[in-house]
Amino acid sequence: MSSATFTRPSRGDVLELTIDSLAHGGNGVARREGYVVFVAGGIPGDKVRAEVGKAKKAYAEARAIEILEPSPERVPEFADHPGAPWQVLSYERQLEVKTEQVADALKRIGKLDDIEIEPIVPAVEQWRYRNKLEYSFGTDEQGELVCGFHAPGRWNEIVPMVDCKLASEKSNELREQVLQFCKIERLTAWDRKDHRGFLRNVVIREGRRTGQTQVRLITSPGKFDVDGFIDAVDADGLWWTQTSDLGESTYGGESMLLSGAPQLTEQLNDLDFLISPEAFFQTNTEMAERLYGIAIEFAGLRGSERVFDLYCGIGTIGLNMAARARKVIGLEIIEPAVADALENARINEIVNASFYAGDARLALRELVEKEGKPDLAVIDPPRAGLSQKIVRRIVDAAPARIVYVSCNPTTLAPNAAQLVEAGYKLIKVRPVDMFPQTPHIECVALFEAGPDGVQNPDREA
Numbered sequence: 001m002s003s004a005t006f007t008r009p010s011r012g013d014v015l016e017l018t019i020d021s022l023a024h025g026g027n028g029v030a031r032r033e034g035y036v037v038f039v040a041g042g043i044p045g046d047k048v049r050a051e052v053g054k055a056k057k058a059y060a061e062a063r064a065i066e067i068l069e070p071s072p073e074r075v076p077e078f079a080d081h082p083g084a085p086w087q088v089l090s091y092e093r094q095l096e097v098k099t100e101q102v103a104d105a106l107k108r109i110g111k112l113d114d115i116e117i118e119p120i121v122p123a124v125e126q127w128r129y130r131n132k133l134e135y136s137f138g139t140d141e142q143g144e145l146v147c148g149f150h151a152p153g154r155w156n157e158i159v160p161m162v163d164c165k166l167a168s169e170k171s172n173e174l175r176e177q178v179l180q181f182c183k184i185e186r187l188t189a190w191d192r193k194d195h196r197g198f199l200r201n202v203v204i205r206e207g208r209r210t211g212q213t214q215v216r217l218i219t220s221p222g223k224f225d226v227d228g229f230i231d232a233v234d235a236d237g238l239w240w241t242q243t244s245d246l247g248e249s250t251y252g253g254e255s256m257l258l259s260g261a262p263q264l265t266e267q268l269n270d271l272d273f274l275i276s277p278e279a280f281f282q283t284n285t286e287m288a289e290r291l292y293g294i295a296i297e298f299a300g301l302r303g304s305e306r307v308f309d310l311y312c313g314i315g316t317i318g319l320n321m322a323a324r325a326r327k328v329i330g331l332e333i334i335e336p337a338v339a340d341a342l343e344n345a346r347i348n349e350i351v352n353a354s355f356y357a358g359d360a361r362l363a364l365r366e367l368v369e370k371e372g373k374p375d376l377a378v379i380d381p382p383r384a385g386l387s388q389k390i391v392r393r394i395v396d397a398a399p400a401r402i403v404y405v406s407c408n409p410t411t412l413a414p415n416a417a418q419l420v421e422a423g424y425k426l427i428k429v430r431p432v433d434m435f436p437q438t439p440h441i442e443c444v445a446l447f448e449a450g451p452d453g454v455q456n457p458d459r460e461a
């Protein structure tokens with residue numbers, strides 16, 4: 001593609017590209033006369049051959065199939081693992097890039113300059129830090145059953161895992177027990193093209209502090225030797241979910257407890273937590289404690305505050321703040337998580353916390369009417385962030401402080417811009433590395449209402 005002959009690439013084209021930067025989400029970026037190609041598997045300084053997937057008017061997506069000249073920044077890979085694409089960068093460089101990307105998102109997307117970004121908190125463990133792994137079943141070229149992860153960009157190809165270096169040895173052992181049982185029983189893998197077959201996923205969770213484990217097998221509707229499965233898999237809680245959904249998801253379906261405890265027990269900052277299989281729990285236990293520590297520090301509670309814990313999951317943040325507040329009120333959409341949160345308050349003898357099941361998009365106004373306006377709102381939404389409407393609802397609730405825990409700076413940024421426009425000041429942001437070897441970025445942001453209070457600029461009728 002020289003300037004004279006430049007044509008937009010098409011799917012399947014193979015291009016020679018030099019990567020000049022890293023995009024949000026982790027892909028390398030290469031540019032040709034204003035046309036951008038996002039290259040999975042490329043880092044700045046690499047010269048690669050890359051195969052084009054999606055090709056649009058302004059950009060294309062491609063995958064590096066050969067590194068022609070490696071970047072001087074490349075370090076040797078530690079693990080053959082599709083879930084650890086940034087392991088080719090030194091850990092120090094990963095931390096730098098994550099910090100830069102938080103600042104870049106706030107500046108470029110949020111148009112927020114001169115925001116104080118506090119130093120990123122490095123991870124305690126750079127490998128084997130995940131307390132939850134979701135594996136997929138598939139079939140290899142010999143027709144053998146395998147269990148592992150999707151090959152990058154391949155919805156129908158599963159890379160078998162023998163030692164997942166993001167998981168503990170114990171968690172790996174459980175996956176092998178499940179796989180061996182399924183092989184002996186000659187159970188078939190779900191075929192993602194034909195929509196046939198039994199075995200879909202296995203989710204393995206581990207209490208890093210308690211040593212407890214929970215295994216959930218996800219299959220198509222059918223039968224198998226449940227008693228044999230219970231004997232074969234050495235987990236503290238064993239679940240079976242049957243689903244007839246055509247898409248691959250570990251959510252939904254009909255779940256039943258096969259043996260052991262229904263919830264996993266874990267400890268965070270001296271509190272006990274029960275976790276149902278459907279409920280969210282931060283996947284890096286050690287770093288969750290640090291993340292919540294920063295949220296507590298930013299909250300600056302004095303003991304008299306009413307705290308809203310929005311998107312509260314099993315109540316972890318609110319319950320960690322309860323001793324410093326007058327009252328904590330949590331809101332969460334997944335009902336079993338709310339039941340866990342209530343039970344978690346009870347087992348920790350926390351009496352100043354209430355939890356409600358509801359969609360933050362609809363229930364926030366009602367929550368304010370019932371409980372009164374919050375002094376502090378803690379917000380910890382999924383990666384998609386908050387809609388403009390929810391931000392308006394939060395502004396209407398007028399908390400003096402907002403502690404926003406974000407797992408995606410590119411969605412934090414527009415939410416932050418809207419809060420600033422409404423009269424909040426973005427005081428500071430601190431990134432926390434919950435996910436070493438991956439491009440995922442977590443951070444905590446503190447907003448404070450200005451002296452003139454806050455108001456929605458475009459108030460809805």
Ligand SMILES: C[S@@+](CC[C@H](N)C(=O)[O-])C[C@H]1O[C@@H](n2cnc3c(N)ncnc32)[C@H](O)[C@@H]1O
Nearest residue numbers: 280282311312313332333334359360380381382
């Ligand atoms: C990133 S997790 C945070 C959970 C919790 N704060 C923690 O640290 O464990 C986001 C949570 O938001 C919940 N959620 C997603 N959409 C929601 C909605 N519309 N309303 C309320 N909660 C929602 C999810 O079920 C999940 O528990």
